[in-house]
Amino acid sequence: MTLIKSWVDSANDPNGPFPVNNLPFGVFSNGGAPRCCTAIGDKVLDLHALEQAGLLPESGFDQPALNTFMEKGPKAWADVRAKLTDLLSEGSDKAEEVTKALHDREKVTMHLPFKVAEYTDFYAGKQHAFNVGTMFRGPENALPPNWLHIPIGYNGRASTVVVSGTDVRRPVGQTKAPDADAPGFGPCKRLDIELEMGAVVGQPSQMGEPISVDRADEMIFGYVLLNDWSARDLQAWEYQPLGPFQAKAFATSIGPWVVTKAALEPFRVSTPEREKPLLPYIQDTGPMLYDIDLSVTMAPDGGEPTTITRTNYREMYYSAAQQLAHHASSGCKMNVGDLLGSGTISGPEKDSFGSLLELTWGGKEPVTLDGGQTRSFIEDGDTLTLHGHAQGEGYRIGFGDCAGKIVPAPKFG
Amino acid sequence: MTLIKSWVDSANDPNGPFPVNNLPFGVFSNGGAPRCCTAIGDKVLDLHALEQAGLLPESGFDQPALNTFMEKGPKAWADVRAKLTDLLSEGSDKAEEVTKALHDREKVTMHLPFKVAEYTDFYAGKQHAFNVGTMFRGPENALPPNWLHIPIGYNGRASTVVVSGTDVRRPVGQTKAPDADAPGFGPCKRLDIELEMGAVVGQPSQMGEPISVDRADEMIFGYVLLNDWSARDLQAWEYQPLGPFQAKAFATSIGPWVVTKAALEPFRVSTPEREKPLLPYIQDTGPMLYDIDLSVTMAPDGGEPTTITRTNYREMYYSAAQQLAHHASSGCKMNVGDLLGSGTISGPEKDSFGSLLELTWGGKEPVTLDGGQTRSFIEDGDTLTLHGHAQGEGYRIGFGDCAGKIVPAPKFG
Numbered sequence: 161m162t163l164i165k166s167w168v169d170s171a172n173d174p175n176g177p178f179p180v181n182n183l184p185f186g187v188f189s190n191g192g193a194p195r196c197c198t199a200i201g202d203k204v205l206d207l208h209a210l211e212q213a214g215l216l217p218e219s220g221f222d223q224p225a226l227n228t229f230m231e232k233g234p235k236a237w238a239d240v241r242a243k244l245t246d247l248l249s250e251g252s253d254k255a256e257e258v259t260k261a262l263h264d265r266e267k268v269t270m271h272l273p274f275k276v277a278e279y280t281d282f283y284a285g286k287q288h289a290f291n292v293g294t295m296f297r298g299p300e301n302a303l304p305p306n307w308l309h310i311p312i313g314y315n316g317r318a319s320t321v322v323v324s325g326t327d328v329r330r331p332v333g334q335t336k337a338p339d340a341d342a343p344g345f346g347p348c349k350r351l352d353i354e355l356e357m358g359a360v361v362g363q364p365s366q367m368g369e370p371i372s373v374d375r376a377d378e379m380i381f382g383y384v385l386l387n388d389w390s391a392r393d394l395q396a397w398e399y400q401p402l403g404p405f406q407a408k409a410f411a412t413s414i415g416p417w418v419v420t421k422a423a424l425e426p427f428r429v430s431t432p433e434r435e436k437p438l439l440p441y442i443q444d445t446g447p448m449l450y451d452i453d454l455s456v457t458m459a460p461d462g463g464e465p466t467t468i469t470r471t472n473y474r475e476m477y478y479s480a481a482q483q484l485a486h487h488a489s490s491g492c493k494m495n496v497g498d499l500l501g502s503g504t505i506s507g508p509e510k511d512s513f514g515s516l517l518e519l520t521w522g523g524k525e526p527v528t529l530d531g532g533q534t535r536s537f538i539e540d541g542d543t544l545t546l547h548g549h550a551q552g553e554g555y556r557i558g559f560g561d562c563a564g565k566i567v568p569a570p571k572f573g
Numbered sequence: 574m575t576l577i578k579s580w581v582d583s584a585n586d587p588n589g590p591f592p593v594n595n596l597p598f599g600v601f602s603n604g605g606a607p608r609c610c611t612a613i614g615d616k617v618l619d620l621h622a623l624e625q626a627g628l629l630p631e632s633g634f635d636q637p638a639l640n641t642f643m644e645k646g647p648k649a650w651a652d653v654r655a656k657l658t659d660l661l662s663e664g665s666d667k668a669e670e671v672t673k674a675l676h677d678r679e680k681v682t683m684h685l686p687f688k689v690a691e692y693t694d695f696y697a698g699k700q701h702a703f704n705v706g707t708m709f710r711g712p713e714n715a716l717p718p719n720w721l722h723i724p725i726g727y728n729g730r731a732s733t734v735v736v737s738g739t740d741v742r743r744p745v746g747q748t749k750a751p752d753a754d755a756p757g758f759g760p761c762k763r764l765d766i767e768l769e770m771g772a773v774v775g776q777p778s779q780m781g782e783p784i785s786v787d788r789a790d791e792m793i794f795g796y797v798l799l800n801d802w803s804a805r806d807l808q809a810w811e812y813q814p815l816g817p818f819q820a821k822a823f824a825t826s827i828g829p830w831v832v833t834k835a836a837l838e839p840f841r842v843s844t845p846e847r848e849k850p851l852l853p854y855i856q857d858t859g860p861m862l863y864d865i866d867l868s869v870t871m872a873p874d875g876g877e878p879t880t881i882t883r884t885n886y887r888e889m890y891y892s893a894a895q896q897l898a899h900h901a902s903s904g905c906k907m908n909v910g911d912l913l914g915s916g917t918i919s920g921p922e923k924d925s926f927g928s929l930l931e932l933t934w935g936g937k938e939p940v941t942l943d944g945g946q947t948r949s950f951i952e953d954g955d956t957l958t959l960h961g962h963a964q965g966e967g968y969r970i971g972f973g974d975c976a977g978k979i980v981p982a983p984k985f986g
Contacts, residue, residue, distance in 0.1 A: 309756050314815040315728035319906040329781035331903040343722050345852045368742035402727040403816025409905035439758045490744040492822035493732040572783045
């Protein structure tokens, strides 16, 4: 696969995120009601306008969320993608009509791309699990005994999933110093990111009906960048015995663009070799991870961003399809709009870890930003931004940035 | 408070669940579209019909869920309750009109009373936490160190919350015997109930804005019976380090009737004495538990039900208002339709424990049913039913049964 050339000039930049090969889906507004769009070069394309002009089938693009379109299923997704490819490729005879539905990307407001039905976060990066386990239990007992058999996950909070650009308030909560008699209550002091990919479920399953890994892969509509903000001090005190709760509940940021499985098809890669055989219901049936370069930048208030880590989605031990098949295995019904966080994506080297907890090794080895400031964890005013793209031959599939700025904690309690 | 007499004769039975004092809310159908109703004696009263007849304010009772009505807030809830009390009390001059909207309760179908936004399950029964902790870690380490400070909770799965009467398929999943080298995959062998009350959130909070305990109490619309079905063998293998997931995801049953806070007002009781002082943000500001008698019956396929436990909601260590205040403390946004499970309600005696895990002490001391059959855990064909009521002077506030029959596991994997 090489670059598909477009009559939209900016879509032909080999380092640009949004060529015709990509065509991610999102929701935008420019004064009026939010509606569905795709990105092409430095423009967004109003899909509802194309629908009204008869250039696309009626697909629910007037809605302020992609859920209606996702419900229509893989055939509809492929059909719309094929039509958009025709409309935007060099030589299209509809360029004049389509131009009317283009808006400068810099001038529009992007919204949460879909209504999040439920949010589940996994723990499927082995290096991350090993790092965190080493810090808490030592390297011999780092991986829990179930880790190589189960894509470990827990239910997160959907109500606080927000789109890139939304400020995030520093959470407050209970923490307890190891030597203190009793816990205290106040602003989080160890605020962190988790660099993840989010898989967006586009088709439902039935209650009581497990699904195969292949079916799970078919049900996934696409992928977003995802930052699972984490309050490490709240987490350490609350998480036994039932898992993270308020430490993760205050916010999860996702990118504005859902990159479709179709756009990512050329970048499929296999999961790493299995250290223990998987049970048949979650065995790999083909390459279901993707080669996606990821990085995170950190910028102090008013300062320039510094890249603090670089890694790749292919580092995961379990694919989203395996996670989804496991999620439904008990008979749990999955719905359109369910969001599955991959788990923190850490590479093998220290500069490829996906959280500050790992990058600063529990806060003991601060990172230095380009201006000379150091950080163990996130300070008020800092902006954290996730970046991601798949690198093709002469083109890129970009995800659009996933950014969030931390604002001071509320006064309370 | 004594019985408010009704012109609906069956509502005056001192042992009946649904006198005028109660007026719980639910959703029913009788051939047509599901719509909102209340219960009075052995009837359901079609609230949409009353709305159409101009006897109640327009409140969204045409909807197949109570969410629209709940969104209208405490003043609207009180107003509708006052009007219904007038319409149904002895001496009402509207009896003839209202009669047209009554249907035999036995002949209608009850539906899930509200759209569950998100479901959170707590762990706020001290006896239950102590029992389970004792089985897993011994009596000295039974309670986790955070337990007396935090209303421990975790996010559950909203997509599989079902109304009483819905069959529940035995889940399948990964389990591992302590002496096995690797896990296996198959039907759950230690299927259990958890006897809980569910608090229904009727008003939202804002992201980034913690709420006080008093505000949390105002936000609660009412309470339902809740059975948090649990696959103990799946749970034991999967729950470290991030908490229960598939062991709880396959089904949660709730009763068909949301009993309002107003109906329960005369039954408010305080939480037990604090063994350690609570942090201010979750301190009790008044009695926020309720004196509600609870029991569970178990019936084998085609057999008679046997009562296997009796307890009371007042056994909880934390109230729902405290749980809700803690839930929002980090800045987590709460929504209309959020459902909070109390945690398993176990009394101090063995015959007052709220799960089979405790009643049979890990399966080692089976319970004997009236017909002579014994049970360590639930078998296919068994029906488990939760019962609950608050006992007033000459009247009861009933919750309606919360029943579920277990059907065989799907063939899979």
